Amino acid sequence: MNEFYQKDIISIKDYTKDQLETIFASTDKIMQLNPQDRREICKGKTLGYLFYEPSTRTRLSFDSAMASIGGNSLGISDISSSSTQKGESLADTVRIMSIYSDVLVLRNPLDGSSRFAAEISDKPVINAGSGTEEHPTQAIQDLFTIKKEKKKIDGLKIGIVGDLKYGRTVYSLLYGLGNYDVDVRLISPESLRIRSDSTYEIKKRIDFTETTDIEDHLDELDVLYVTRIQKERFPDEEEYLKVKGSYVVGLDMLKRMKDDAIILHPLPRIDEIAADVDTTKNAKYFEQAEYGKHTRAALLGMILNENGF
Amino acid sequence: MNEFYQKDIISIKDYTKDQLETIFASTDKIMQLNPQDRREICKGKTLGYLFYEPSTRTRLSFDSAMASIGGNSLGISDISSSSTQKGESLADTVRIMSIYSDVLVLRNPLDGSSRFAAEISDKPVINAGSGTEEHPTQAIQDLFTIKKEKKKIDGLKIGIVGDLKYGRTVYSLLYGLGNYDVDVRLISPESLRIRSDSTYEIKKRIDFTETTDIEDHLDELDVLYVTRIQKERFPDEEEYLKVKGSYVVGLDMLKRMKDDAIILHPLPRIDEIAADVDTTKNAKYFEQAEYGKHTRAALLGMILNENGF
Amino acid sequence: MNEFYQKDIISIKDYTKDQLETIFASTDKIMQLNPQDRREICKGKTLGYLFYEPSTRTRLSFDSAMASIGGNSLGISDISSSSTQKGESLADTVRIMSIYSDVLVLRNPLDGSSRFAAEISDKPVINAGSGTEEHPTQAIQDLFTIKKEKKKIDGLKIGIVGDLKYGRTVYSLLYGLGNYDVDVRLISPESLRIRSDSTYEIKKRIDFTETTDIEDHLDELDVLYVTRIQKERFPDEEEYLKVKGSYVVGLDMLKRMKDDAIILHPLPRIDEIAADVDTTKNAKYFEQAEYGKHTRAALLGMILNENGF
Numbered sequence: 001m002n003e004f005y006q007k008d009i010i011s012i013k014d015y016t017k018d019q020l021e022t023i024f025a026s027t028d029k030i031m032q033l034n035p036q037d038r039r040e041i042c043k044g045k046t047l048g049y050l051f052y053e054p055s056t057r058t059r060l061s062f063d064s065a066m067a068s069i070g071g072n073s074l075g076i077s078d079i080s081s082s083s084t085q086k087g088e089s090l091a092d093t094v095r096i097m098s099i100y101s102d103v104l105v106l107r108n109p110l111d112g113s114s115r116f117a118a119e120i121s122d123k124p125v126i127n128a129g130s131g132t133e134e135h136p137t138q139a140i141q142d143l144f145t146i147k148k149e150k151k152k153i154d155g156l157k158i159g160i161v162g163d164l165k166y167g168r169t170v171y172s173l174l175y176g177l178g179n180y181d182v183d184v185r186l187i188s189p190e191s192l193r194i195r196s197d198s199t200y201e202i203k204k205r206i207d208f209t210e211t212t213d214i215e216d217h218l219d220e221l222d223v224l225y226v227t228r229i230q231k232e233r234f235p236d237e238e239e240y241l242k243v244k245g246s247y248v249v250g251l252d253m254l255k256r257m258k259d260d261a262i263i264l265h266p267l268p269r270i271d272e273i274a275a276d277v278d279t280t281k282n283a284k285y286f287e288q289a290e291y292g293k294h295t296r297a298a299l300l301g302m303i304l305n306e307n308g309f
Numbered sequence: 310m311n312e313f314y315q316k317d318i319i320s321i322k323d324y325t326k327d328q329l330e331t332i333f334a335s336t337d338k339i340m341q342l343n344p345q346d347r348r349e350i351c352k353g354k355t356l357g358y359l360f361y362e363p364s365t366r367t368r369l370s371f372d373s374a375m376a377s378i379g380g381n382s383l384g385i386s387d388i389s390s391s392s393t394q395k396g397e398s399l400a401d402t403v404r405i406m407s408i409y410s411d412v413l414v415l416r417n418p419l420d421g422s423s424r425f426a427a428e429i430s431d432k433p434v435i436n437a438g439s440g441t442e443e444h445p446t447q448a449i450q451d452l453f454t455i456k457k458e459k460k461k462i463d464g465l466k467i468g469i470v471g472d473l474k475y476g477r478t479v480y481s482l483l484y485g486l487g488n489y490d491v492d493v494r495l496i497s498p499e500s501l502r503i504r505s506d507s508t509y510e511i512k513k514r515i516d517f518t519e520t521t522d523i524e525d526h527l528d529e530l531d532v533l534y535v536t537r538i539q540k541e542r543f544p545d546e547e548e549y550l551k552v553k554g555s556y557v558v559g560l561d562m563l564k565r566m567k568d569d570a571i572i573l574h575p576l577p578r579i580d581e582i583a584a585d586v587d588t589t590k591n592a593k594y595f596e597q598a599e600y601g602k603h604t605r606a607a608l609l610g611m612i613l614n615e616n617g618f
Numbered sequence: 619m620n621e622f623y624q625k626d627i628i629s630i631k632d633y634t635k636d637q638l639e640t641i642f643a644s645t646d647k648i649m650q651l652n653p654q655d656r657r658e659i660c661k662g663k664t665l666g667y668l669f670y671e672p673s674t675r676t677r678l679s680f681d682s683a684m685a686s687i688g689g690n691s692l693g694i695s696d697i698s699s700s701s702t703q704k705g706e707s708l709a710d711t712v713r714i715m716s717i718y719s720d721v722l723v724l725r726n727p728l729d730g731s732s733r734f735a736a737e738i739s740d741k742p743v744i745n746a747g748s749g750t751e752e753h754p755t756q757a758i759q760d761l762f763t764i765k766k767e768k769k770k771i772d773g774l775k776i777g778i779v780g781d782l783k784y785g786r787t788v789y790s791l792l793y794g795l796g797n798y799d800v801d802v803r804l805i806s807p808e809s810l811r812i813r814s815d816s817t818y819e820i821k822k823r824i825d826f827t828e829t830t831d832i833e834d835h836l837d838e839l840d841v842l843y844v845t846r847i848q849k850e851r852f853p854d855e856e857e858y859l860k861v862k863g864s865y866v867v868g869l870d871m872l873k874r875m876k877d878d879a880i881i882l883h884p885l886p887r888i889d890e891i892a893a894d895v896d897t898t899k900n901a902k903y904f905e906q907a908e909y910g911k912h913t914r915a916a917l918l919g920m921i922l923n924e925n926g927f
Binding site: 036 | 693705709717
């Protein structure tokens with residue numbers, strides 16, 4: 001029996017390096033299977049999604065992952081605008097959804113919502129984003145992308161640039177990187193630095209330096225992970241425009257980077273990366289999206305299929 | 310050939326006790342099948358849903374039921390907000406949807422809408438709630454739950470509490486119970502009593518007494534069916550708060566009931582039943598939701614599969 | 619290998635008469651297959667839809683077509699109201715969607731959007747309506763309907779009535795008819811005449827005459843294709859009411875037509891065709907909707923299945 005069978009995916013912090021490597025190996029295996037064999041893995045199984053925050057991208061990634069292994073998906077893509085919600089508690093909604101499906105995928109703005117749901121649900125729960133820090137399947141997707149494209153994670157110099165304060169993606173990635181021997185550079189405007197209440201725990205796992213100037217480390221980086229900077233985060237439009245401009249990744253910036261450095265982005269992108277970067281060999285964000293489908297398929301397969309695949 | 314093959318489900322009033330028992334037997338059978346055999350029943354069949362009132366719960370119950378027997382679902386989950394509606398008649402929408410699917414599931418606020426749709430449609434129509442009185446698959450789900458949990462329906466004392474005026478669930482359940490020898494107690498505030506234009510017909514089928522005081526019959530009941538009381542129904546907030554409080558089912562109330570009484574609720578629940586009741590052996594509303602999936606799977610299977618299963 | 623394998627469907631203008639006849643033959647074949655064999659054609663394939671304009675009808679036609687040949691569908695049914703859109707470019711959305719699916723179905727208000735998407739996408743793109751002129755699968759559906767119901771297209775007298783200015787359906791049909799030797803009568807109020815910038819190109823392919831009076835040609839027509847006239851198009855309500863009334867197809871009008879003339883409509887219909895026409899042998903608009911499902915299934919099958927079927 002595989003160790004992930006019927007287990008929840010709540011936090012990236014719950015995973016050891018060995019477990020992550022097992023997931024990566026399963027993802028490699030699923031990518032090599034022919035489509036017909038792949039569809040046997042979760043044939044006839046049903047994924048139930050509950051999105052309290054809409055996230056079309058994450059939902060479709062799960063939906064297509066489930067379809068690729070022979071399962072189907074149903075659920076509620078935007079509960080907040082669902083007129084049927086009528087004040088029902090999260091607990092009741094989770095209970096009912098666990099009747100309708102074999103695995104639950106939950107996106108909820110509250111910290112701890114997925115762990116709470118997992119305690120209530122008869123079926124395994126996958127956290128598809130909760131609270132300020134947790135988006136474990138995104139972190140697994142990101143780590144797999146680095147491993148796949150750089151052939152290793154240990155020993156890499158990784159820059160993370162943009163809004164490091166509000167994006168749960170960044171925190172999950174940092175916790176995940178904590179399993180590896182990496183050198184991390186956090187690059188953000190002063191007002192969007194990583195939250196100090198989180199850095200204490202992250203620092204126990206990983207060495208990082210902080211800077212506001214993306215040029216500081218550019219020539220050393222093996223990986224540059226770019227995130228969106230949202231205008232709404234700034235009290236002052238002038239500051240926003242200044243910051244925004246200085247962090248846009250373009251061909252100029254790419255020239256100052258290592259020849260084999262890779263650019264990642266959790267997407268959707270607005271204009272943090274110039275379109276002409278897309279066709280360079282460094283741009284790996286669309287591969288990253290594709291790996292997201294396959295890592296999710298591997299996770300679903302291990303959770304729902306006793307013998308793995 | 311099974312007698313439900315290609316037949317519509319329009320009103321619970323159309324069913325005899327024998328037919329209900331046949332449906333219950335089929336539901337039992339479907340629950341015992343292994344998932345693989347179950348998925349052969351409607352393999353490749355398509356359910357088309359048309360919801361003129363949104364009802365995520367009912368839609369997902371049908372969707373998951375159809376998935377469990379190997380079929381798939383497509384349709385419109387909220388026609389009123391569909392910008393494509395453009396004033397098309399119900400008749401035309403039904404005609405088109407019957408081209409796209411093997412069975413139609415219709416939720417519509419108008420009395421008679423499902424019977425009208427059934428006359429027009431080439432494919433069988435299932436009423437998923439219409440007008441003030443009809444929700445036949447909910448009634449079948451409720452009756453099956455009582456049968457399953459109490460091993461019989463005849464001879465039971467059944468209390469129905471809450472808003473008895475506006476909920477179509479209550480009327481359908483009463484018409485369904487009319488096939489059995491039961492003793493029904495209707496418990497509601499004065500302003501939410503069962504409508505007198507319906508009681509004439511119900512009285513021909515079933516004996517019931519009415520009360521405003523839930524304590525009157527509590528110690529005698531085998532089944533307590535709880536429904537939501539909506540604030541909007543009251544002209545006066547004070548009366549609402551008074552009524553609401555007096556009908557909340559909690560552990561205290563449970564102590565005054567028979568040891569083997571069961572509590573049902575069509576869900577979603579707001580606060581009509583206290584959360585600490587959930588873990589008692591009397592709480593059967595989540596089982597009820599699960600039986601809803603299986604009764605619907607049985608109905609779909611009998612309608613779409615000539616030989617039954 | 620069939621010639622449509624992995625090819626895009628962008629414009630009806632790209633198709634020769636021979637290619638249209640191949641599609642019609644495939645549609646005939648798919649209609650004759652038993653459901654089980656039909657579901658083998660695209661077993662396990664995924665259709666990804668991206669609707670920048672909502673069109674429930676077109677989306678469900680594709681969805682049911684894909685289901686009938688064993689595939690499944692996922693996507694975004696109304697991107698403009700999707701809160702996750704967050705300003706992402708069409709290019710990025712198309713790239714991501716082509717990761718999640720085997721074929722893309724795109725509805726977008728801009729001319730050229732589908733051709734642009736096809737250049738970007740790794741997967742074939744089907745135009746489900748773009749700009750002012752293009753709706754190629756609707757045109758194929760319409761041409762197939764005429765062929766099926768009249769046993770030929772060449773030599774027919776075809777009237778097209780209603781709003782000829784704004785409906786992309788009309789333009790696509792005219793371009794498609796350009797492959798055949800037909801006599802076309804365009805019937806519309808003065809203010810809703812076909813756009814002169816398009817007539818130049820259409821005239822190179824097809825002979826048509828224009829009139830405002832539907833009575834002019836009624837007794838000669840083999841096919842009357844009716845389209846909706848939308849009130850919003852008129853500056854003056856009085857003119858709208860006058861026009862609307864004069865173009866309603868009713869039993870009276872039918873009596874003045876050939877006994878074997880057929881009435882078509884792309885649907886949804888409001889009141890351009892009186893309900894009592896529905897039951898006549900001339901009404902073929904519901905058959906047209908059904909053929910729409912089968913022509914789309916044939917197209918999807920040829921695009922996704924190397925050996926055709």
